[in-house]
Amino acid sequence: MTTGAGKAELVRLSDVTKRFGDAAPALDAVSGSILGGEITGLVGPDGAGKTTLIRLMTSLMLPDGGTVEVLGFDTAKDPAAIQASIGYMPQRFGLYEDLSVQENLDLYADLRGLPKAERAAVFDELLTFTDLKRFTSRLAGKLSGGMKQKLGLACALLKKPRLLLLDEPGVGVDPISRRELWKMVENLTNEGIGVVWSTAYLDEAEACDGVLLLNQGKLLFSGKPADMTARVENRVFKVSGIVGRKRQVLAKLLDEDGIIDGVIQGEAIRIVTRDGAKPEILSAGDGAKASPAPPRFEDAFVDMLGGGPGGRSKLAEAQQTLTARDERPVIEAKGLTKRFGDFTAADDITFDIRRGEIFGLLGPNGAGKSTTFKMLCGLLKPTAGEGRVAGFDLRRDAAEARNQLGYMAQKFSLYGDLSIGQNLDFFAGVYGLSGQRKRERVALMNEIFDFGRHAGQSSKDLPLGLKQRLALACAVMHEPRALFLDEPTSGVDPITRREFWTHINALVEKGVTVLVTTHFMEEAEYCDRISLIYRGRSIALGSPDELKAGVVTTDQPDPTMEDAFIALIERSEAQTKEAA
Incomplete structure (x- = not known):
């Protein structure tokens, strides 16, 4: 069937319902x-229903209500016909990490029934297309995240x-690899192939031809996408000329009645x-001005969900203000180097982070x-150089240093078989809390994050947003001087992300120091300073605005953080080639 625009309708969803228990x-x-020849974004946070819908399209699952038609076939009646005509890359693609790139291709060619006579030409085309020709003998387990996605x-x-x-396909993948994947997929649509690109990254939604936006099923x-962003047209502003601490200003702005959302942007x-x-920016102080800014898809999503959580953080209100112990930075990296055999993973990394600063890696x-x-968390011993946290050397005083920091891992690292309350009790003990102090802090975390109605539930069964709140609660239980956040908001909905950063911004105002890694370039804008690391070395260090200003050109007069990321790495590559 074709649409009025002349494009084939490849999938038709009619009142599709799916339940689990x-x-x-x-x-x-x-x-x-x-539609064929288009990229359709299946957009929404983790738990929205994206993977379930994709698996219904593959006929790996059947709907409990409604119908799914793919390429003219009903998924309940003709699964084999559908599976023979589609390509499917699951969220955790089943590459065999102990096989090489070529061996994985051979295996999947067998599974897909690709005739042996056609394989050489197909392999050559795909390896050229994905730029993996140089890596055919490399084990899949040794590939970077972006290269694994290309092989998938x-x-x-x-x-x-x-x-x-x-x-x-873009989860945990850096901006360069994501941009390369997008170019590859766009080339496929030129051949009439229809592509469904599932994502929790709302900036990716803007690059799609069409979008299905899901939330909680x-x-x-x-x-x-443009029709979505149009709902906040003429309602988005950039406030500049701020005098004083911008995080305090943001908190005040978010409490104004006319403002439903706000984030730091450099x-x-x-x-x-x-x-x-009309934008009321009285809280921004004298000299501040608001100028219109182009709307984003995420702005419209937050608006659709009723606005952000406001600027108040009960967590920070309960936090004692941390004063400077001395003039030294809270986190210090001096010539940090780590080698694994002949491979140098980090080479002479040097920076320091002051009290009440957010620093991005x-x-x-x-x-x-x-x-x-x-290395700075004390989880990995450096080959050379030194790291310090709150004045404690990570080599000689590792235990004391760890007691001064809170750590929130990239993947949920709490004990899944323990309940929320049991995790809070356990981590309070790990961080040295006991007696009345321990009971008070656990009770406070339960109150602030509203864990009460989920108290007895196993942590592994919690929704992602609640898992993230629990991980943050455990990390700040002991009121650490430094917080280490490793991609802390990957996959969560925009409201939960706003809530998370409201807490972090307010904690920073109480003197907490934050080190964060992220692939969200919008989150990079929240940092005071950034170190951009490439091939084991720091190739740029400065504020988000300084890094963006460093890549301004006549063709790109107002670069985004992603533009700066890519331009700085390309510049480093060019310098390396010249030096060689």
């Missing part, structure tokens, strides 16, 4: 369509599909006003930022 529906009467894409394309289903929006603040309201997958992060 007695919980609320994973999908609740979802209807929509997916190649395996999904061994038999050219009419419909390609990609379940969160419900379809909130279906259409072109030295400025980006706000979204209520429909019909950015870099592509495999660049060395996680290695640097782990």
Whole structure:
């Protein structure tokens, strides 16, 4: 069937409902369509129903209500016909890490029934397409995150599909690899292939031809991204010329009636006003001015969900103000180097972080930022150089240093079989709390994060947003001087992310020092300073505005943080080639 625009309708969803047990529906009467020659974004936070919907399209699951038609076939009646004509890349693609790139291709060619006579030409085309020709003998387990995704894409394309289903291909992938993946997928649509790109990154939604926006199993929006952002047209402003501490100003702005959302953007603040309201920026102080800014998809999503959580943090209000012990920075890296055999993962990394500062570590997958992060947490012993936290040397005084920091891992690292209360009790004990002090802090965390109605539930069964709140509660239980946050908001909904950063911003105002890694370039804007790490070395150090200003050109007069990230790495690559 073709649409009025002449594009084939590859998928038709009619009141699709799916339940698991007695919980609320994973999908609740979802209807929509997916066209050939387009990228359709299946957009929403973790738990929205994206993976469930994709698995229904593959016929790996069947709906409890409604119908799913793929390429003209009913998924309940003709699963084999559908599976023979689609390409599918699951969220955790099943690469065999102990096989090489070529061996993985051979295996999936066997599984997909690709005739041996066609394989050489198909392999050559796909390896060229994904730029993996140089790595055919490398074990899949030794590939970076971006390269693994490219290999997964190649395996999904061994038999050219009419419909390609990609379940969160950009998760945990740096901006350069994500941009490369997008170019590859856009080239496929030129051949008429329909692509479903599932994502929790709302900036990716803007690059799609069409969007199905899900939240808690419900379809909130279906259409072109521009139609979604139009709902906040003329309601988004950039507040500049701020005098004083911008985080305090943001908190005050968020408490104004006419402002529903706001985030730090370098030295400025980006706000979204209520429909019909004029931006009130009296809280921003004398000299501040608000100028119109282009709306983003995320602005419209936050508006659709009723606005952000406001500027108040009960967590920070209960935090004692941390005063400077001396003039030394709270976190120090001096020549930190880590070698694994002949491979240098981090090379002479040097920076310091002052009290009440948010410092970001950015870099592509495999660049060395996680290695640097782990050395400063005391989780990895450096080969050379030294690290300090709150004045304690991580080599000689590791236990004392760890007691001064709170750590929130990239993946949920609490004890899944323990309940919320048991995790809070356990981590309070680990951080040396006991008696009345321990009881008070655990009770406070339960009150602040509203854990009460989930108190007895196993942590592994919690929704992602609640897991993130629990991880933060455990990390700040002992009122640490430094917080280490490793991609803390990956996959969560925008309201939960706003809530998280409201707490972090307010804690920083109480003197807490923060080291954060992130692939969200918007979150990089929240940092006071950033170190960009590439191939084990720090290639740039400065504020977000300084890094962006350093890549301004006549063709790119107002670069984004992502533009700066990519330009600085390309510049480093060019300098390395010149030196060679």
